[in-house]
């Protein structure tokens with residue numbers, strides 16, 4: 674990742690509410706041979722089990738879900754505003770039906786360990802799954818969120834992942 678500088682979690686200066694909730698991210702999972710990417714705007718970063726961690730929520734019908742299940746690592750790539758259209762595409766079309774790389778013009782790249790991310794990103798988190806579990810209807814304290822977000826009962830799977838590396842462009 675020559676164009677990037679590796680930093681620690683404490684050195685990350687950007688606001689995670691803005692990064693994830695407003696700017697959005699691409700979650701990318703797979704290998705050089707086969708990978709998929711999709712837009713996320715829910716989730717978070719923080720500390721779990723004493724380690725910098727990412728909290729990612731993926732519905733089971735996403736094509737990316739299959740990759741998340743099969744692979745130990747994934748990345749979260751964050752972009753400048755000029756890539757909004759690409760993120761809109763990756764958040765509204767499925768990799769089952771479209772070649773997202775071809776359609777968006779984004780350039781896939783791979784970490785030394787072969788984990789996919791995008792060259793155009795300004796920030797990349799390399800995440801290693803530590804824990805995953807489907808949200809369950811019973812567990813909702815606020816049931817209003819069930820009727821509001823899960824009419825199809827397609828509960829997200831939550832992934833708690835250790836952030837192994839953070840790479841930023843200057």
Ligand SMILES: Cc1cc2nc3c(=O)[nH]c(=O)nc-3n(C[C@H](O)[C@H](O)[C@H](O)COP(=O)(O)O)c2cc1C
Nearest residue numbers: 712713714715731732735736737764765766767768
């Ligand atoms: C702004 C935005 C945020 C999204 N956030 C999530 C999310 O956090 N979790 C999720 O499962 N889907 C989320 N989606 C929906 C997926 O990105 C979308 O269904 C995508 O087409 C899935 O692609 P895939 O089938 O290739 O995996 C979001 C979509 C948009 C536009």
